[in-house]
Amino acid sequence: MGFIEVFGHQPATDASAPGRVNLLGEHTDYNQGFVLPTPLSYNTRVEASAMDGIIEAYAENFSQRKVRGLQNAKQGDWLDYPAGCVWVLRQAGYQVPGARMHLKSSVPIGVGLSSSAALEVATLRALRRLFGLDFDDVTLARLAQRAEVEYVGVRCGIMDQMVASLGQPGHALFLDTRDLSYRLVTLPRGYAILVVDSGIPRRLAESGYNTRRTECEEACKLLGVKALRDVPLQSMRAVNGLPEPLNRRARHVVTENARVLEGVEALEQGNVKRFGELMLASHQSLKEDYRVSLPEVDQLVEICIKHGAVGARITGAGFGGAIVALVPEGEKELFCQGVTKDYPAAKFF
Numbered sequence: 001m002g003f004i005e006v007f008g009h010q011p012a013t014d015a016s017a018p019g020r021v022n023l024l025g026e027h028t029d030y031n032q033g034f035v036l037p038t039p040l041s042y043n044t045r046v047e048a049s050a051m052d053g054i055i056e057a058y059a060e061n062f063s064q065r066k067v068r069g070l071q072n073a074k075q076g077d078w079l080d081y082p083a084g085c086v087w088v089l090r091q092a093g094y095q096v097p098g099a100r101m102h103l104k105s106s107v108p109i110g111v112g113l114s115s116s117a118a119l120e121v122a123t124l125r126a127l128r129r130l131f132g133l134d135f136d137d138v139t140l141a142r143l144a145q146r147a148e149v150e151y152v153g154v155r156c157g158i159m160d161q162m163v164a165s166l167g168q169p170g171h172a173l174f175l176d177t178r179d180l181s182y183r184l185v186t187l188p189r190g191y192a193i194l195v196v197d198s199g200i201p202r203r204l205a206e207s208g209y210n211t212r213r214t215e216c217e218e219a220c221k222l223l224g225v226k227a228l229r230d231v232p233l234q235s236m237r238a239v240n241g242l243p244e245p246l247n248r249r250a251r252h253v254v255t256e257n258a259r260v261l262e263g264v265e266a267l268e269q270g271n272v273k274r275f276g277e278l279m280l281a282s283h284q285s286l287k288e289d290y291r292v293s294l295p296e297v298d299q300l301v302e303i304c305i306k307h308g309a310v311g312a313r314i315t316g317a318g319f320g321g322a323i324v325a326l327v328p329e330g331e332k333e334l335f336c337q338g339v340t341k342d343y344p345a346a347k348f349f
């Protein structure tokens with residue numbers, strides 16, 4: 001059902017935002033490091049009009065309509081995301097009396113492609129237009145992250161909201177999460193970026209994610225730095241001297257930051273082969289040191305390489321979910337057939 005069918009009148013405005021896949025730089029954003037995500041062609045569209053005192057929304061994906069008062073806390077459902085956006089704008093001092101919204105998304109949910117950031121950014125864009133609010137796209141990403149952390153209650157970094165807000169199709173967003181400076185990097189011509197879902201649900205993703213964050217904070221204390229971003233590759237002896245498992249966690253973050261810097265250089269020099277190697281090295285590090293992969297996902301990465309990917313790695317928070325593979329455009333079909341034969345549960349996005 002569309003907006004008019006649900007609410008009986010036209011929406012005043014609409015906006016959309018994409019899902020994302022991260023090419024390199026995993027679990028670095030909450031360590032003030034570097035990331036390299038790219039927006040996907042899947043997106044979330046929000047149509048909106050003003051209301052007084054309530055948030056009312058219809059989610060086309062669930063055929064559900066929900067209403068909430070402006071003062072109400074989160075309920076653990078999909079309305080938390082748009083409600084969190086209204087909440088954060090009011091917290092930040094913007095005049096937002098309430099809203100009625102229609103939500104529709106083609107971003108696969110629960111695979112690790114950031115359907116939540118797409119929904120937050122699309123909602124904030126719609127509200128910005130609806131109420132004529134004056135803030136830029138970086139501020140919008142910060143507000144979206146704050147809605148997720150403080151209202152929804154997920155301790156995420158800023159990568160997903162930044163790429164949903166500032167990413168451009170055909171480009172990766174090279175982002176320094178410390179000061180939010182960024183640069184667009186053109187993706188290699190003649191290569192497809194494929195997301196391959198392992199079909200393994202992301203088990204314990206939230207608690208595992210929070211444990212990793214705490215481990216990184218402990219490693220910082222022992223190393224005497226503000227953030228793991230401040231540890232150069234040359235300090236690997238100090239990193240290796242940390243107690244288990246902090247040595248592994250810190251080693252991943254320090255080497256992953258270096259891989260992003262080298263990866264951007266490789267892309268800018270057209271060295272796709274090197275970029276692929278860095279993706280594989282990232283997977284190895286996420287598997288051995290950060291320990292956020294699973295045997296099935298490791299197997300899927302190997303299968304992707306066997307069938308022609310120049311690089312492949314687990315992407316997003318991990319603990320199951322999807323991998324990202326870089327595949328020569330001309331070999332896409334054969335690649336998908338080969339992977340499906342060896343891993344029948346694989347789904348391609």
Ligand code: GLA
Pocket residue numbers: 025026027028029030156157158159160316317
């Ligand atoms: C999730 C979080 C991001 C980031 C990744 C891991 O997607 O939302 O902020 O930390 O995990 O790189």
